[in-house]
Amino acid sequence: MDIGSISTKGVVLDETNHVLADHYLLTQGDPIGATRRLLRELQAQLPAHTHIHAIGTTGSARRLVGAMLGATAIKNEITAHAVGTLSRHPDVRTILEIGGQDSKIILIRGGIVADYAMNTLCAAGTGAFLSAQAGRLGLTVEEMGPVALTSTTPARIAARCTVFAESDLIHKAQGGHRLEDLVAGLVSAVAENYLANVGKGKAITPPIVFQGGVSRNQGVVAAFEHELGCEILTDPAGHLMGAIGAAHLATDSGRLDTPFQFDLAEDAYQTHTNPCTLCPNHCEIVYFYRENICLDHWGNRCNRGGAEGRN
Amino acid sequence: MKQPRVISFPHMADYAVPLELLFGRLFPHAEIRPAPPITKETAVLGARHSPDFICEPFKYNMGNFIEGLEAGADTLFQTGTGCRYGYYGELQEQILTDLGYDFQFICLNRDGVRPRQVYNTLRTLGSPLTLPRMAGAFAVAVESIRAKDKLADYVRRHGGGNGLEDIYNKFLQALLIADSVPKIFTLMRAHLKQMQDTSQTQPAPPLRVGIVGDLYTVMEPFSNYDLERKLAKRGVSISRRMSVTFLLFGPPNRRTLRQAEGYLRYPVGANGLDSVAQSVSYAKQGFDGVIHAKAFGCTPELNAVPALMNLSRDCDMPILHLSFDTHLSPAGFETRLEAFLDMIEMRRQQRHADTCKSRDGHRFHLHQRRGTR
Numbered sequence: 219m220d221i222g223s224i225s226t227k228g229v230v231l232d233e234t235n236h237v238l239a240d241h242y243l244l245t246q247g248d249p250i251g252a253t254r255r256l257l258r259e260l261q262a263q264l265p266a267h268t269h270i271h272a273i274g275t276t277g278s279a280r281r282l283v284g285a286m287l288g289a290t291a292i293k294n295e296i297t298a299h300a301v302g303t304l305s306r307h308p309d310v311r312t313i314l315e316i317g318g319q320d321s322k323i324i325l326i327r328g329g330i331v332a333d334y335a336m337n338t339l340c341a342a343g344t345g346a347f348l349s350a351q352a353g354r355l356g357l358t359v360e361e362m363g364p365v366a367l368t369s370t371t372p373a374r375i376a377a378r379c380t381v382f383a384e385s386d387l388i389h390k391a392q393g394g395h396r397l398e399d400l401v402a403g404l405v406s407a408v409a410e411n412y413l414a415n416v417g418k419g420k421a422i423t424p425p426i427v428f429q430g431g432v433s434r435n436q437g438v439v440a441a442f443e444h445e446l447g448c449e450i451l452t453d454p455a456g457h458l459m460g461a462i463g464a465a466h467l468a469t470d471s472g473r474l475d476t477p478f479q480f481d482l483a484e485d486a487y488q489t490h491t492n493p494c495t496l497c498p499n500h501c502e503i504v505y506f507y508r509e510n511i512c513l514d515h516w517g518n519r520c521n522r523g524g525a526e527g528r529n
Numbered sequence: 530m531k532q533p534r535v536i537s538f539p540h541m542a543d544y545a546v547p548l549e550l551l552f553g554r555l556f557p558h559a560e561i562r563p564a565p566p567i568t569k570e571t572a573v574l575g576a577r578h579s580p581d582f583i584c585e586p587f588k589y590n591m592g593n594f595i596e597g598l599e600a601g602a603d604t605l606f607q608t609g610t611g612c613r614y615g616y617y618g619e620l621q622e623q624i625l626t627d628l629g630y631d632f633q634f635i636c637l638n639r640d641g642v643r644p645r646q647v648y649n650t651l652r653t654l655g656s657p658l659t660l661p662r663m664a665g666a667f668a669v670a671v672e673s674i675r676a677k678d679k680l681a682d683y684v685r686r687h688g689g690g691n692g693l694e695d696i697y698n699k700f701l702q703a704l705l706i707a708d709s710v711p712k713i714f715t716l717m718r719a720h721l722k723q724m725q726d727t728s729q730t731q732p733a734p735p736l737r738v739g740i741v742g743d744l745y746t747v748m749e750p751f752s753n754y755d756l757e758r759k760l761a762k763r764g765v766s767i768s769r770r771m772s773v774t775f776l777l778f779g780p781p782n783r784r785t786l787r788q789a790e791g792y793l794r795y796p797v798g799a800n801g802l803d804s805v806a807q808s809v810s811y812a813k814q815g816f817d818g819v820i821h822a823k824a825f826g827c828t829p830e831l832n833a834v835p836a837l838m839n840l841s842r843d844c845d846m847p848i849l850h851l852s853f854d855t856h857l858s859p860a861g862f863e864t865r866l867e868a869f870l871d872m873i874e875m876r877r878q879q880r881h882a883d884t885c886k887s888r889d890g891h892r893f894h895l896h897q898r899r900g901t902r
Contacts (some may be wrong), residue, residue: 296868330875332839333847336865419838499568519755 219253219287220298220460221245221279224318224345225431226252227461228260230270231375235305235466239263240458250286253373254483261480270478274298274468276460278319285506285514286487291468295460300331302323302463303427306453311423314442314450316412316432318345322415335416343411344426345431347380351387351404355397359435366437369402376407383407405437409445424448429456485509496522534559534655537597538606540567542748545771546701547677551670552606554708555656555663562602567751570595571744572855578624585752585824585854586745587617594621598630604654609638611744612799612829671777672710676717676735678699678774683721685767687728688735696723706788736873740769741804742822743830746853747771749859751880753822753851754859763870766817770807773801779803792836798829805836812844817873819846825854847873 220227222245227260230239241259245252274291275284276298284292295317304326313324321344325333337344349359357365366372373395375386383404391400413422426448432438433456442450453459488507493500503517536552536559538545545563552561565571567589575592594605605625607618618636625632635653640646648660658666680700684693700720707713738760746752749771760767770779779785782796788806796802808819821837823830834850841848849869851862 278864294864294871296864297837297871304839314712329881331868331872332845333841334868334872336861336868419835419842421842497568498565498570500570 219251219273219275219277219283219289220278220295220458220464221253221275221283222295222318222460223278223320225457226277227458228256229458229461229465230260230264230268231462231469232466237455237458237462238268240455240461241519242457245279247326250487251281253283253494257480257483270480271281271473272465272468272471273474273478274464274466276464276467280515281514282489282506285475286484286508288474289468290474291464291471293464293467295320296322296324296331296334296336298460298463298467299429300326300334300463301466302459303429303453304329305462305466306455306459307425307427307451310425310427310451312420313427314412314417314426314428314433315430316344316408316428316438317430321412321416321430321498323412323422325420325422333420335418335420337416338354343380343383343408343415346410346497347383348404348432348435351384354384354387355391355400357401362433363436363438365398366402366405366435368442369396369398371399372406373399373403375400375403378488383411402437405435406444408432408438408442409441413445422446425451427451427453427456429453430460431457433457491517494522533607534604535602536560536561536604536606537562537564537594537600537602539564539593539597540749541745542750543677543681543701544674546704547673548606548668550673550705550707551666554666554669555651555658557657558655559604562597562600564602565600566599567593567749572751576855578628580620582826584613584743584826586614586743586749587621588855589745589749590617591621591624594625595628595630598625598632599821600634604633604635606635607637609636610642613825614799669708669710669713672713673704673707674773674777676713677704678772679717680720680724681772682769683718683724685761685769687724687767688761688764691727692726693728696720696727725877735764735766736818736870736877737766737768737814737816738873739807739816739819740767740798740822741771741807741811741819742851743799743824743827744771744776746822746827747825752824752853754853756820756822756851759863759866760870765870768811773804775803789836792840793833797829797832801829801833804830804833805840806839808840808846808848812840812846816846818869820851820869821847821848822851822853825852847876 224245225242226245227242228240233240235426239260240365241256243252243256273287273289274293275289276293276295279294299313299315303310310326313326315322320336322334322336324331347486348362352359352362373390376382387400387404428439428442428450439450439452485508490505492503494503499519501518503515505515506513534556536556538548549561549563571592572589574595575588575731575734579588579591580858597605600723607621608613611855615638622634635650635654648663651663684697688695693752700716711728740747748771750757757767782802785802785806789802789809791801793805804821813817837848849865
């Protein structure tokens, strides 16, 4: 399972690492609900009596969903994406990834992560930015790529910061630039911004795989090919790489004691936020319950606050 | 009869202990009340009364001062030398005065850290000590800082587990009532011995990570989200040269420049040069990685970043750059740190496999690390 800020992805792999089932849906700010919907879909795709022996979670809700499903591996997105991509592209040297909120670059040398970088304090030029601008221009995110490719004279849009890019876009639109030129300007701004910030100082060498939700946008792919002057590979399963990686990591980390039951997700899950009162730091401790039994808690800086508030 | 003076000062790591020791001796009739421990409340309070784009330590100091004043302090202490830190005192005194607090402000930087001036200032504030006795008090404080740093370094290198941290905390307790250089020395030796007896030899050599960066962020665990403890939990052996001992007795820039040769030709302000020179030395020693931690907006450390990137490329040693700000979400920080540790662990395993294949004994030799010969 890869539970990201925007979308939730899940795959089921068999012993030979073939994908038996996969699904993609929007998280909509509710990781538990998204997980539940996703599991229903996966179960429907699988033959009856399939046994799940290990579960891995990644993405920003990895801890929450990991606790929910009793995952055997809970891993960060970088490791998961590297492992997932390597399983399908063993010779990859550079992974470009632009998701809903994060963007990252992973350099692979000799089959392992040799270096990586992630966007720092802000989310400029990620999927969330593109979808907001698509809405402003009256397009859906899916339409942006094809529209961008029809442009011959892209508008120059400053890409350094989302807020500035947005005002730049408005000025250009009000100045009479055509829609396809605006969209083409926007997608190359995303590529340039990525290379200038996340990719700064990194040796980007082919084979290059581009993934994450934004890799579905052919306009951005074309902009990267133009900037880097080499072919960019996109995988039809590019959006599933994190989930595939998590599955591999789960397989390596051992088996569940008892096979996973899909209806586990149908139980009542609750979170309860309790500001700890033991010191003025007032850590916001989140307690996570299944059927009123506390599964896990997090958010405390020291060990003292942990036990309080359980049940 | 006048009320006794109540002296307060901001926190940085656990240096409150030697400072309490020092002020207790300088002002025997005053009450020493270090600011309440840093909490989220401190950060919010400090940020509210600080310029928006000032570096983060300023905000923590500010929060400490306000909480100290609210707890009854009437005399505040600030050091401040080096970079923008030199202006902290001036600005903080002004802001606190504007907020309507009534207090006296001791700012070491104003006396240019010259003994005679410092002596005069302290006498004006009511210290009864003569110059030689004052020098003696400073000597005890310096010795306690050295002892503290030495033990803290041992704990870091050995991963903090096996109850090492408990021994260290016991040492800090004992330090509070030590009153002479020989006593502190004996105390340090005894606790160091205890630590050596406790820490067993580890089966596999642990991952080695060096920490460099701006002095406050690397030292104050609250501001770096407990970076060192998180590393210790994964059994990483940490080396960090930055400490108050380093600030007091560190090598001169001339020598540091030679160490950073090929990466920096001039000092870049505050400890930027030190960060580069230390990273070069970590690379030469074959460390698995370096973490560069800085406050968001720290100019000297920002200057060091390009040099560190070149070093990372030349020596094939990963460097993780972290910028800390009161707005940074701990989730993003944890993801980056976890990925970094996964990466250096995988690199270590691969290197180990290569070494076994080629029987190349020089595991920690800079230029032979990667390939099979």
